[in-house]
Each structure stands twice: as C-alpha cells, then as structure tokens.
Amino acid sequence: MNKVHMDFPILKRLVKAGKHLIYLDSAATSQKPLVVIDAMDAYYKEMNANIHRGVHALAEEATQAYESARMRIGDFIGVKDPREIIFTKNTTESINLVAKTWARQALGKDDLIILTPMEHHSNLVPWQILAAEKDLELDFIDLTPDGLLDLNCYERLLERKPKLVAFTHMSNVLGTINPVKEMISMAHQAGSVTLLDAAQSVPHMSVNMKELDVDFAAFSAHKMCGPTGIGILYGKAELLSGMPVFLGGGDMIKKVALRSFQPNDLPHKFEAGTPPIAEAIGFGVAVDYLSGIGMDQIAAYERELTAYAIERLEEVPGVTVYGPKVEDRGGLVSFTLEGIHPHDVAQILDGEGIAIRAGHHCAMPLHQNLGITASSRASFYLYNTRADVDALVDGLYKVNKVFH
Amino acid sequence: MDDLYREIIVDRYKNPRFKGTIQGGNVNFEDENPLCGDQIRIDLKVDEFGTIVEAAYDGHGCAISQASADLLLESVIGKNVEIVKKMTKQDILDMLGIELGPVRLKCALLPLKVIKAGIYGLKAADDSLVDD
Ligand SMILES: Cc1ncc(COP(=O)(O)O)c(C=O)c1O
Numbered sequence A: 001m002n003k004v005h006m007d008f009p010i011l012k013r014l015v016k017a018g019k020h021l022i023y024l025d026s027a028a029t030s031q032k033p034l035v036v037i038d039a040m041d042a043y044y045k046e047m048n049a050n051i052h053r054g055v056h057a058l059a060e061e062a063t064q065a066y067e068s069a070r071m072r073i074g075d076f077i078g079v080k081d082p083r084e085i086i087f088t089k090n091t092t093e094s095i096n097l098v099a100k101t102w103a104r105q106a107l108g109k110d111d112l113i114i115l116t117p118m119e120h121h122s123n124l125v126p127w128q129i130l131a132a133e134k135d136l137e138l139d140f141i142d143l144t145p146d147g148l149l150d151l152n153c154y155e156r157l158l159e160r161k162p163k164l165v166a167f168t169h170m171s172n173v174l175g176t177i178n179p180v181k182e183m184i185s186m187a188h189q190a191g192s193v194t195l196l197d198a199a200q201s202v203p204h205m206s207v208n209m210k211e212l213d214v215d216f217a218a219f220s221a222h223k224m225c226g227p228t229g230i231g232i233l234y235g236k237a238e239l240l241s242g243m244p245v246f247l248g249g250g251d252m253i254k255k256v257a258l259r260s261f262q263p264n265d266l267p268h269k270f271e272a273g274t275p276p277i278a279e280a281i282g283f284g285v286a287v288d289y290l291s292g293i294g295m296d297q298i299a300a301y302e303r304e305l306t307a308y309a310i311e312r313l314e315e316v317p318g319v320t321v322y323g324p325k326v327e328d329r330g331g332l333v334s335f336t337l338e339g340i341h342p343h344d345v346a347q348i349l350d351g352e353g354i355a356i357r358a359g360h361h362c363a364m365p366l367h368q369n370l371g372i373t374a375s376s377r378a379s380f381y382l383y384n385t386r387a388d389v390d391a392l393v394d395g396l397y398k399v400n401k402v403f404h
Numbered sequence B: 001m002d003d004l005y006r007e008i009i010v011d012r013y014k015n016p017r018f019k020g021t022i023q024g025g026n027v028n029f030e031d032e033n034p035l036c037g038d039q040i041r042i043d044l045k046v047d048e049f050g051t052i053v054e055a056a057y058d059g060h061g062c063a064i065s066q067a068s069a070d071l072l073l074e075s076v077i078g079k080n081v082e083i084v085k086k087m088t089k090q091d092i093l094d095m096l097g098i099e100l101g102p103v104r105l106k107c108a109l110l111p112l113k114v115i116k117a118g119i120y121g122l123k124a125a126d127d128s129l130v131d132d
Helices: A034-047 A057-076 A091-106 A125-134 A151-158 A180-189 A237-242 A277-293 A295-313 A342-350 A364-370 A386-402 B007-014 B063-076 B081-085 B089-096 B102-120
Strands: A085-088 A112-115 A137-140 A164-168 A193-197 A216-220 A231-235 A253-256 A261-263 A319-321 A332-337 A357-359 A375-379 B027-033 B038-046 B052-060
Touching: A034 A057, A034 A277, A057 A085, A057 A277, A085 A091, A091 A125, A091 A193, A091 A216, A091 A231, A112 A125, A112 A151, A125 A137, A151 A180, A164 A180, A180 A193, A231 A237, A277 A295, A295 A319, A295 A332, A295 A386, A332 A342, A332 A386, A342 A357, A342 A375, A342 A386, A342 B063, A342 B102, B007 B063, B027 B102, B038 B063, B038 B102, B052 B063, B063 B089, B063 B102, B081 B102, B089 B102
Parallel strands: A112 A137, A112 A164, A164 A193, A193 A216
Antiparallel strands: A085 A231, A216 A231, A253 A261, A319 A332, A332 A375, A357 A375, B027 B038, B038 B052
C-alpha cells in the first residue's frame, strides 16, 4: 500500500504556497489513478462511437467495452447477472429511480417507509418528495449516543409492517458501518423491501449484494477511483422487470409506434439516451484497479489509519471527535474544534495544502441530532498515509494558535 | 501566516463590540447562509431623520461572517440609512482587509445583505443586494 499514492498524478501537485497537496476529502470524491484517466483518454482517441446502434467497427468496440465494464462492476459486488446492473448518473439518481418507479407503483396512502437519521440528503429527500405525493409515512430508527443505529427501535418499527426500509451502509459523517446484513434479513422477515445506500461502503470494503440479499443498492463511481457522472443501481431482476420505466427515449425501447412503445429488456430499460460511455469504461478500470489491490487490504489499511487519526486528533486541545469506536466505523473522522467554526478550520488548513471538508456534508438532520450546525471531516482512502494524519494534526495546532 | 485571519478578524470574532440586543430597535432582519450555517440577526434603532443611532447583531458562524457583522455595525452607526443602501461588496472587503474566494465571500457579505434587507423592509434577503 505504501507506493499506491504514486498511481495518482494529482497527488504530486503543489497547492498553496508551494505545499504538497494532502487530500483528506475522499468521502466527497476520490482521486483517480492514471490507469482510469488513460482508459478514458484512449476511448476518445481510439474508439469513440455511440453504442448499441451502429454496426461499424468503432460502435462494436465501444458497445463491447461498455458492456464489459458492466460485467466487471457486477463481479466487483458479487453480481453475475448483467441485467441487475443499471448505469445511472450517480447514487442520487439511482435512489430517485427507485423512488419514482418501483416505490411510486408499490406504495400508497399511509404506507410506511423506514429510514435513519444518518442518511445523506440523497436517501432522504426522494422519500420526502414521494411521501408528499402519495401521503406516505416516514419514520426513523433512533441513534444511540455513540452514533449507532438502535436495533431495538428498528425491531419495534418493523412491527408496523413498512413497505420499504432504506438505509446507508456507512454514514458519511459519523463513519458508522451499519449491521446491514442483519437489518436486511429483519426487514425481509417483516415483509419489507430494502434499499442500501452503498455510496460510502462499496469504495472502501468488499460488499457482496447477493450475500447481503438486498433488493436495491446504489453507489457512485467518483467515490471509488472512477470518473464523475456515472453510478450504479443494483436491483434484483424480478423487481426490476416488474417496474415501470423511468426516463423515456432512445435505447430504453424495444419498439415504438406513434402512440405507444414497448420497453426494452433489462438493463437497457432503465438506460434512456446515450449514456456516459467513456465514464463507464473508466469505471470498469477503476474496479479492476481496486480489485488488483484487494478490497480487504484496503479496508484493513483504512481502519488502521483511522485508529491512528482518532488517537492523534484526541490529543489536540479542544477537539471533539464524533461517531462510534474504530471497530464500528470506516475511514473517516468528523470533529469540531472548540470555539472555532469548521469553515475557519478548513480555510486555515487549506493554507497548509490540506484539503478537508467543512459544513453539514449533506446531512443537516444528523448535525441537528448532534447539536451542531457543522463539522469538519477528514476522510481517508488507500493513497493516504500516517504522514497525512500528522500534517492534519500539526495544522490543527496552527488553527488553535491563530485563534489562541 | 494566514492573511485571511488577520488579527482584526480574530479579535472581532472573539471580542465583538456590537454583539447583543438593543432596546427600542425599529429595523431588524435575520438571515442565514445555509452552506455553512452562518446566521446573523441585526437590530437597528433609526431616528426620524433616517440616522442609525444604535445597532446590535446576534448570531453564530465562522469568524469571517461574525467579524464582518461587527465591523459593519461599527461603520454604520451615526450614518444615514441611505448611505448604507449604497454600500457594496468592496466596502466590506476593505473593512476586512482581505481577498476572498466565492464561498467565503458569501460569509463576509451576509451581514451587509441582512442590514440592507432590514432597511428596505424586505421579506426575504436576496443576493442582488450585495452584487456590485
Ligand atoms: C452516504 C452517501 N450517500 C449518497 C451520496 C451521494 O452521492 P452522489 O452525489 O454521487 O449522488 C453520498 C456522497 O456525497 C454519500 O456520502
């Protein structure tokens, strides 16, 4: 792992005052290895064509590359059937797709959706929109004081026979990794469908959708060494095939007449219009890259780095670290510095070349729950090192000095 | 080291002169910057000639937004509201003595936006109030 950072050209760049970039914002978006950038470049230089339509050589090559990426991404999450791997724009679009098709058809007045207070806005607002439209009820699993989901509360909520339980695999603020396998099985016993926001988990650990037996799952390429503009919706084929279509247009149809159309087979039924082809190819190379290193290795490395970060952060006067114990969390740490706004913290660190996130991280309700309006977050990926953590801690001492 | 955090900004943030409330305020407005949760409420006492005779603010947020509020109020006391209506982004930056990127500019300009919205008696503050 100690040479991995050399695969990422951006990490060589200098930022403020000639300082080396120390990138601690991978939970927002990860950096990209050269192999991914090169693959997308090569597509435009050598293969560019629209897919699923032409019969010429380029179109065939491009279609093959696009579909091969789908297979490899499926493999990466334990899914062999390409019909279950839908390319979308990102996690947000994947969740909205389920809300606007499956849920819109399957749920009606007074039906219950169970969520958690640690959801990113993308797994909250689509359900709020649907709830307003269909007169649904939303309820939330309580958090324990150390930032875990209260499973007793979950059990009680399940007695009310929800139609859907949707939750994040890993919180992008607390870092909590939820016991999703158990939660999915409990939901199924109660007769509910499940949706997993895997935006923060699939990039950082080995996730097998078939072992989890989850019904829907969503994640984004850009958080896992891939490009922006592309994500995945995984869905069980039997659910996807019964669902109404999402966007209408080219590619998603089998036949069109003036007043009617017949939808295409899976997965194309949900991929209307020309997709992000270069991005799909880049995404395929990103999962190859991650598999080459090993997801278990990455998870273990990040855990060790996070433990070190928490230990070092807690020695800085005025620091409060949020979230559970290291055993229950992934590679990020949110914290506040007493008397200093997170934006001021981030700005002073930026002057040292250190990039962290400050704000509500698209989780305003969770911050309310913690009793703060904003926090600072350092998030790690395979290319970060202990030296990055040391630089962060030195930077925080400087912040304290500026504000004495 | 950090030009942005000039002593004046940290000092005003930590030891504000105009933070609190006033009796008999007749112009007040409150707004927030949802991006970072900065929040500012400004109360003014304006006499029959339109002169600001007393001013106070309350709120929370980053050092830039809070220092900007404190410096702004110091500069407007004794002035006519018509002069405040004409204040610009540049006036605020001159007061703070720093250059700011687009994100932090919003923090710095929030107090000016709030005071103008209050003076104009608006229901909602608008970014056009602080565009030059
Ligand atoms: C837990 C979680 N869910 C969803 C998202 C949204 O991802 P995207 O913006 O790629 O749709 C994010 C990313 O910020 C996230 O951290």
